[in-house]
Amino acid sequence: MKLNTIQPANGATHAKRRLGRGIGSGLGKTGGRGHKGQKSRAGGFHKVGFEGGQMPLQRRLPKRGFISLTNSRNAEIRLSEIDALPIDEIDLLALMQANLVSQHTLSAKVILSGKIMRKVTLKGIGVTKGAKAAIEAAGGCIVE
Numbered sequence: 410m411k412l413n414t415i416q417p418a419n420g421a422t423h424a425k426r427r428l429g430r431g432i433g434s435g436l437g438k439t440g441g442r443g444h445k446g447q448k449s450r451a452g453g454f455h456k457v458g459f460e461g462g463q464m465p466l467q468r469r470l471p472k473r474g475f476i477s478l479t480n481s482r483n484a485e486i487r488l489s490e491i492d493a494l495p496i497d498e499i500d501l502l503a504l505m506q507a508n509l510v511s512q513h514t515l516s517a518k519v520i521l522s523g524k525i526m527r528k529v530t531l532k533g534i535g536v537t538k539g540a541k542a543a544i545e546a547a548g549g550c551i552v553e
Contacts (some may be wrong), residue, residue: 484510488540489523491531500532525549 428440442449458465490509491499501517504510510517519531521539528548536544536551544551 479515482511482513482515484514484517486510486517486519486534487522488519488525488543491519491529491544492523492525492527494529497528498530498532499534501534504534519544 426436426441427434428436429438431437439449447453447455458467460466484504486504486509494503494507494509496503501510501514504517505512505514516535518535518537519540520537521543525543525547529544530550530552531544532552534551541551
């Protein structure tokens with residue numbers, strides 16, 4: 410078998426409909442589009458959500474809640490990830506260089522997930538109560 414001889418099984422494919430090719434084809438004249446109206450014409454599409462001029466649903470409903478634009482620029486780091494770092498003084502730049510946080514991150518916070526077995530110093534990084542207790546129990550400290 411060669412790639413240039415491969416073809417679908419008999420009956421697996423069929424010819425495409427040829428619209429507007431005369432009355433004998435069964436799809437002549439209007440070509441399956443019916444009579445008149447927006448959808449019968451070339452380019453007869455409308456915007457998604459358009460309701461014929463009626464106020465669309467997404468504009469009729471009230472706005473709810475708040476989505477913070479800076480929330481995506483805050484990162485969470487696990488204690489186990491901090492423990493795996495080869496350095497003792499950890500700041501935001503060190504986390505970026507270790508690819509633990511994105512280059513666009515503005516702030517980071519250490520959360521209590523995993524264990525820390527060594528002494529580390531955190532500079533300019535937020536910590537939760539549990540993470541702070543675990544870091545201090547291991548002999549580390551947090552510098553604001």
